[in-house]
Amino acid sequence: MNLTPEQIEQRMGKWFAWNQKMETDGxxxxxxxxxxxxxxxMSGTDRAITDTASPETKELIGGFYIxxxxxxxxxxxxxxxxxxxxxxxxxxxxxxxxxxx
Amino acid sequence: MSETxxxxxxxxxxxxxxxxxxxxxxxxxxSKLEIIEDxxxxxxxxxxxxxxxxxxxxxxxxxxxxxxxRAIDLLRKLSAxxxxxxxxxxxxxxxxxxEVFLESEIEDAQxxxxxxxxxxxxxxxxxxxxxxxxxxxFSSKEIASALLLKDETIKKRLVRARKSIASSDLEFxxxxxxxxxxxxxxxxxxxxxxxxxxFHSGKKEILVRKDLCGEAMRLCQMLLKNSFTExxxxxxxxxxMCFHAARMExxxxxxxxxxxxxxxxxxxxxxxxxxxxxxxxIKAVESGEYSTYHYEAxxxxxxxxxxxxxxxxxSQIHNYYQQLYELQPTEFNLLNxxxxxxxxxxxxxxKAILESFHPKDLEQRAYLYHGAFAEYHLLKNxxxxxxxxxxxxxxxxxxxxEKRYLEEKRESISIS
Amino acid sequence: MKDFMLIFMSQSYESQxxxPDEMQARMGKWFTWQQKMxxxxxVKNGNALHEQRRHISGPDRVVSDLAxxxxxxxxxxxxxxxxRDLEHASxxxxxxxxxxxxxxxxxxxxxxxxx
Numbered sequence: 164m165n166l167t168p169e170q171i172e173q174r175m176g177k178w179f180a181w182n183q184k185m186e187t188d189g190x191x192x193x194x195x196x197x198x199x200x201x202x203x204x205m206s207g208t209d210r211a212i213t214d215t216a217s218p219e220t221k222e223l224i225g226g227f228y229i230x231x232x233x234x235x236x237x238x239x240x241x242x243x244x245x246x247x248x249x250x251x252x253x254x255x256x257x258x259x260x261x262x263x264x
Numbered sequence: 265m266s267e268t269x270x271x272x273x274x275x276x277x278x279x280x281x282x283x284x285x286x287x288x289x290x291x292x293x294x295s296k297l298e299i300i301e302d303x304x305x306x307x308x309x310x311x312x313x314x315x316x317x318x319x320x321x322x323x324x325x326x327x328x329x330x331x332x333x334r335a336i337d338l339l340r341k342l343s344a345x346x347x348x349x350x351x352x353x354x355x356x357x358x359x360x361x362x363e364v365f366l367e368s369e370i371e372d373a374q375x376x377x378x379x380x381x382x383x384x385x386x387x388x389x390x391x392x393x394x395x396x397x398x399x400x401x402f403s404s405k406e407i408a409s410a411l412l413l414k415d416e417t418i419k420k421r422l423v424r425a426r427k428s429i430a431s432s433d434l435e436f437x438x439x440x441x442x443x444x445x446x447x448x449x450x451x452x453x454x455x456x457x458x459x460x461x462x463f464h465s466g467k468k469e470i471l472v473r474k475d476l477c478g479e480a481m482r483l484c485q486m487l488l489k490n491s492f493t494e495x496x497x498x499x500x501x502x503x504x505m506c507f508h509a510a511r512m513e514x515x516x517x518x519x520x521x522x523x524x525x526x527x528x529x530x531x532x533x534x535x536x537x538x539x540x541x542x543x544x545x546i547k548a549v550e551s552g553e554y555s556t557y558h559y560e561a562x563x564x565x566x567x568x569x570x571x572x573x574x575x576x577x578x579s580q581i582h583n584y585y586q587q588l589y590e591l592q593p594t595e596f597n598l599l600n601x602x603x604x605x606x607x608x609x610x611x612x613x614x615k616a617i618l619e620s621f622h623p624k625d626l627e628q629r630a631y632l633y634h635g636a637f638a639e640y641h642l643l644k645n646x647x648x649x650x651x652x653x654x655x656x657x658x659x660x661x662x663x664x665x666e667k668r669y670l671e672e673k674r675e676s677i678s679i680s
Numbered sequence: 681m682k683d684f685m686l687i688f689m690s691q692s693y694e695s696q697x698x699x700p701d702e703m704q705a706r707m708g709k710w711f712t713w714q715q716k717m718x719x720x721x722x723v724k725n726g727n728a729l730h731e732q733r734r735h736i737s738g739p740d741r742v743v744s745d746l747a748x749x750x751x752x753x754x755x756x757x758x759x760x761x762x763x764r765d766l767e768h769a770s771x772x773x774x775x776x777x778x779x780x781x782x783x784x785x786x787x788x789x790x791x792x793x794x795x
Binding site: 201 | 683685687725727728729730732733734735736737738739741743755757760766769770773774776779780782783784785786787788789790791793
């Protein structure tokens, strides 16, 4: 994605705003990380390695947040504030398996 | 990668699967079988993902609690009308559920499942697949590979079995009174078929074969634990399976090739199973009523008793086969009688018996007919005729191991 | 040392039709792998995800709930591990038990933001 430094800065601002809103809304962010671009994929029983330096893939996982919320609807509501939808990005929401019975 | 031993009993999941399915079927009824199967599958996926991080101290207890919770979930999802149909009083549901999951009640539920799998309204071919799936926790793929059939075929059989169960509205119970003997007979037949699928299978992997034999024996033991299904016949079938299984290792060489009775290393026969089989037979003969399983067990025991092939008491075996034939007049038993007569040197009697029926009567075992005739000609020193018979047998044989055995036999004759 | 995320992508277990015996064997393999990583002190954290997935996309924030069945590359879970470099992380990823089920591990370095 070729963004100018200004665009990048502006976007960063959006991200922080998002974070802040979540915090004031009292959503507990448990953890979150951004991931670097180079992608290594290992697959098959022979564990074949494929390296992609600057991936052409449209759907690269760029990062994640783990949230503590009441339900899927609440998670959806929060994810609506994700800033990069206009760049064609997608948020996938998945519940974490909790292993008590 | 080296396999590290995880502190779990072999086949724990498989056996627990059967238990859970039976317990839940008892609560919700056979018409809900598909939902129940999915629910149980989910429980195991959950266990699989949770236990990665650490195995619980009481795995069986964990699984049963999970199954109970699944039952409660499922109950919640049922409509009021469906709940009424279950005849579970909502006030005592919790207590009733608790009881269903008691070990003795689970055993009872599993017996009900066995009887349902072997119900006459099911197509006989579907019964085996259905029993292996619901009682033994095999996947359709595993059943397919054990029975040497396509996965698709098995899936179809399972669907058909579920449909007949739903459409005939089968009750989930152990048959009582006059119904019991004939229903139990069919159960024993199905178990013996499962055993034989393992014992005679040409499938290379010995593990698959042992799995099938082991399952049939485990289910038979379940029948022996219940006072209604513990009959002389059940004991005899169990004894027979023990005697056959004792010879399993000796029957194959390292390349999984068949070794005939004559050339088996008898020291490889497994003693402990012979002892267990004997104990079963002691109980089996108490009443003095003998079934085909009694005679087959007696024949198998004669082979086990003989220290070498030459010491085999063929005249005793001949007697048992005659009695077996009276109860079960099949061409296959005739073929065996013909073979025994050859061992006794009664070649012409043997030939007469073989000529009294047609190889086609043996269906997929027709090659054995030509194999027997080959043996006859060999004993008469008619090599070229023997070779012709072996050629006929080779045309018909499907089982790879049997085929190799016949080919080797053919070769040994041609060079001698 | 750096942090790497190992992202596990495969068909969901639900749609693989594994038998109880196969599940038990697979569980054992994961257990063994997990034990080894714990002994080596390389795992920081990790999670397994439910198969239900919701996507939000486009400026209109269109919500779509997608089926997981049959999806070949469903993210089933991840571990964050501490490793010297990409090679070391790849070595750790060798132990992932589900390659034979068509599973794939994506290895990605976690960004560090120092102020």
